[in-house]
Amino acid sequence: MTDMTILSMEALTRRIETVFRKGGLSPLHAAALSRVIAAGERDGCKSHGVYRVEGCLRTIKAGKVSPDAEPILRDDGSAVLRVAAGGAFSCAGFELGALALAERAKKLGLAALVINDCTHFSALWPEVEALAGMGVAALAMCPSYATVAPSGGTAALLGTNPLAFGWPRQGGHPYVFDFATSVAARGEIELHRRAGKPLPEGWALDAAGRPTTDPAAALAGAMLPFGGHKGSAISTMIELLAGVMIGDLTSRGALDFLGTTTLAPQHGELILAFSPERFAAGRPGDPFARAETLFEAIAGQGARLPSQRRFKAREGSLAEGVALTAAEIEQLDRLEAL
Numbered sequence: 250m251t252d253m254t255i256l257s258m259e260a261l262t263r264r265i266e267t268v269f270r271k272g273g274l275s276p277l278h279a280a281a282l283s284r285v286i287a288a289g290e291r292d293g294c295k296s297h298g299v300y301r302v303e304g305c306l307r308t309i310k311a312g313k314v315s316p317d318a319e320p321i322l323r324d325d326g327s328a329v330l331r332v333a334a335g336g337a338f339s340c341a342g343f344e345l346g347a348l349a350l351a352e353r354a355k356k357l358g359l360a361a362l363v364i365n366d367c368t369h370f371s372a373l374w375p376e377v378e379a380l381a382g383m384g385v386a387a388l389a390m391c392p393s394y395a396t397v398a399p400s401g402g403t404a405a406l407l408g409t410n411p412l413a414f415g416w417p418r419q420g421g422h423p424y425v426f427d428f429a430t431s432v433a434a435r436g437e438i439e440l441h442r443r444a445g446k447p448l449p450e451g452w453a454l455d456a457a458g459r460p461t462t463d464p465a466a467a468l469a470g471a472m473l474p475f476g477g478h479k480g481s482a483i484s485t486m487i488e489l490l491a492g493v494m495i496g497d498l499t500s501r502g503a504l505d506f507l508g509t510t511t512l513a514p515q516h517g518e519l520i521l522a523f524s525p526e527r528f529a530a531g532r533p534g535d536p537f538a539r540a541e542t543l544f545e546a547i548a549g550q551g552a553r554l555p556s557q558r559r560f561k562a563r564e565g566s567l568a569e570g571v572a573l574t575a576a577e578i579e580q581l582d583r584l585e586a587l
């Protein structure tokens with residue numbers, strides 16, 4: 250930790266927000282993005298932390314994201330709420346629709362929030378965690394851009410297509426998982442490249458469709474889905490539900506629109522929310538108490554719950570501040586001075 254600089258969450262968020270304001274984002278979007286990126290650093294999720302700032306700025310500069318479109322919430326009173334993001338980043342759109350989604354799920358048992366035409370670079374756990382904090386279980390998913398070969402295939406077609414789930418727990422952190430349906434998130438491949446480290450076997454193919462452990466060759470070729478044909482099918486489901494079904498771009502379409510993987514992709518997102526009380530009504534047992542029994546049984550075997558590492562990292566960051574490397578501080582200094 251010798252060459253690390255410690256910043257408070259407030260200071261880190263403010264610095265990122267300043268960079269985005271200077272980069273041309275409206276106050277609404279600069280604030281929403283800086284909250285999500287600072288939260289990634291706070292929780293030790295480096296692949297969607299400060300490292301993402303430059304990619305967002307490049308996307309703004311390339312004119313591939315609206316810096317100031319105000320998201321619009323369309324609510325016809327049904328179970329399907331829609332946010333029209335107008336080509337802006339997704340984060341403010343989610344913040345606009347989240348409470349309405351949770352309330353609709355509590356009323357109907359089940360509700361969905363569709364975000365259309367959003368530029369998406371962020372992790373999904375902040376969203377399902379926020380919804381779990383509002384008392385609903387939530388499932389979030391989105392395509393990405395075509396960088397993953399289907400299991401048994403040779404070339405990029407699917408996205409890294411993240412899937413996240415949150416379950417509310419009284420008096421504690423929710424149960425949350427959030428992962429790419431590729432073996433690893435694309436950000437992890439890029440971090441390996443920057444660190445000059447080879448990839449583990451089984452992560453990627455080169456441009457000729459051959460297995461590779463070279464991160465640069467992997468970035469030029471295709472990543473692989475996790476769990477072979479199973480991850481490939483889940484990723485395809487995400488293309489269908491959060492692309493085709495919501496009338497938005499698939500990962501293939503997002504890459505064609507963008508023409509590069511060096512900018513953040515534009516597509517849609519689907520977030521489902523469930524009221525456990527409504528689903529369990531009239532059935533024996535309290536769903537939250539039954540969930541605790543399951544979590545205790547998992548922990549009782551010595552296994553850890555997903556997000557446990559993240560919540561521990563958060564505790565440390567909130568107590569002692571967020572630790573940034575010299576390179577990360579240099580990056581923020583440079584971007585602030587532009």
Ligand code: NDP
Pocket residue numbers: 294296297369370371372373374391392393409410411412413425426427428429430431432433434435437553554555556557558559560
């Ligand atoms: P990881 O493999 O790092 O982690 C996946 C999940 O598994 C986390 O919830 C993690 O919890 C949990 N986990 C890890 N190890 C264990 C373990 N031993 N026991 C129990 N749980 C465990 O995620 P990925 O690299 O696949 O994805 C990283 C991020 O990238 C995600 O947040 C995702 O949303 C984002 N992403 C975004 C995309 C986009 O288009 N916007 C595309 C692809 C990915 P913990 O954090 O506590 O370790």
Ligand code: PYC
Pocket residue numbers: 296369370371393394409429433434435436437514
């Ligand atoms: O990490 O794979 C990724 C990713 C793609 C878009 C945003 N994150």
